Amino acid sequence: MSATTAAPVWTKMRPKQGALSRLFDWKPFLAFICLLPAAGLLMTFLTYPLGLGIYLAFTDTTIGRPGIWVGLENFIWLAEDPIFWNAVFYSVFYTGVATIGKFALGLWLALLLNQHLPMKSLLRAIILLPWIVPTVLSAIAFWWIYDPQFSIISYLFIEMGLRETNIDFINTAWPARWSLIAANIWRGIPFVAISLLAGLQTISPSLYEAALLDGASGWQRFRYITFPMLLPILAIVMTFSIIFTFTDFQLVYAITRGGPVNSTHLLATLAFQRGIPGGQLGEGAAIAVSMIPFLVFATLFSYFGLARRKWQQGEGND
Amino acid sequence: MATVSVRQALKSFGTTRILHGVDVEIADGEFVVLVGPSGCGKSTLLRMIAGLENITGGEIAIDGRVVNNVPPKDRDIAMVFQNYALYPHMTVRQNMAFSMKLAKAPAAIMEEEVQRAAKILGLDALLDRFPRQLSGGQRQRVAMGRAIVRHPQVFLFDEPLSNLDAKLRVQMRSEIRELQQRLATTTIYVTHDQIEAMTMADQIVVMNGGRIEQAGAPLALYDKPANLFVAGFIGSPAMNLLPGMVADGGFRTTGGALLPLPPHAHTNVATYGIRPEHMSLSDDGVEGTIVLVEPTGSETQVTMRMGETVVTGAFRERVQGRPGDKLRVLPDLGLVHLFGPDGARLPS
Structure with missing residues (x-):
């Protein structure tokens, strides 16, 4: 090594930033660039179809013929269509009864799973099964269970001597309606149970101990501790559940196709029926658009559920 | 108000035994502190008294009534938890009134009791707040308020101050003690902090490994620790416990230092104990080399080395030495603690 080698000079000065580097340090630009992919995807696959659907609802488009703007004609027509009103009724009924069923059974299951049970994790995994099976598969299974001739339920009842004849599950209106609701409850319980279980596990055990010392009975611990503490998550899970149930399509379409005699059409199945096989794209879109007010209502429900949480437990917002 | 008797209490979780037959007698109105290192079973014992854990044996x-099979709510006790366990969705008022609400007390009485407790604890202005809007010390007070309104026979505290900062802890310590003296309610208090134990208790129960090492008044434990564990646990800075044997007209530590023994000392001494504050600077003392000097203002702690033996002394005088300097210190022979090979205190 020669002694003349210059020692490296370091002035502690930051090197000057290039133009591009400065641009990326500019917050508005950075935010715009980062949002672009997500916004692009949402615009393409969400906003465009939604906009197109709403536009179609105000036209008389059919398959193969671009329609013209007809204003509210589709809706006026639907307002006088008993099949449409039947679908509205059954959508609300289906959502209401199935949600009550899912939450009653799901909450009960969550409370059970929150206890110290042997093989707890295995049980939880089993509970999730109905949720992970593809809907169409489980719908086909239910189709068999409800089959007029080969129904396993009918078979068991007859074998046990409780009935003489097969049960009519899906070939008359009301039994078909109830049968679909039962299938939907079966499918929806895991989502509710696992979500509520997660909520239950965030409740500190010492609250229950404190309540125990305060003299609370089992019911009172549920009523005054578990339920109010679970309410925020309950509101959110219920919102999602209502939205999923109201827009349900697969179960009904795979089991009854809306029959018998259109008695089990939900708005989603009716919209598809009219729009695609029926070819009346405008009318189908109008039916789909008529679901929006119901869904907005469900979202508001969630909003108020969240607002309540802030004031109970969240940080800030005093 | 009541007495509490624990007789031969046993506790096992599965095959693991947590408590090995514990006896504690607590007089009416007494403030008893259960103290010991983590995992010694003190919280478990408290929870057994509360009824939150069942009793494996004993x-x-x-108040003279065996409560082994009495559910917690019928034991007439109130407990303050380490994390306070305030109901987050209830206001301070609702938190305090919850037990009365469950007991279907009339609203007027509920309000009166809550107001009374709030006044005692200085919570009057906070009754409509939610727990999350309170500071740590205020939450602590609400937890106590919840206990007070019930007029229980026994208060149980499970490490209530461990989540507070040092200054607040000292303040709450005296507040709890003062409150207990005012209400004269039998109190059992669990802590791992021996200073809390010393300053608050009428009676300290030192626990270790599921057994009681010693029970007694704070100063009795300080003056006459029954064994090595208590000697090392009670007192701060901790007692010097030096292993060695009687030899050469004194006590020869395994590290090579020769310390003077009190007259008529037992010959079977295995450990020589002397508290740092019971050593004095003296020209005819034992010579040591200073390792560390820590002035706290009121006193100076000096860590020194005598041969291989490390000894700590705490002196009122200001020690000017620097690490490496020599220092001569003399143990106060009247306050030397001697322990036999089994770790038990030798009679002096």
């Missing part, structure tokens, strides 16, 4: 009696 019995626990509150």
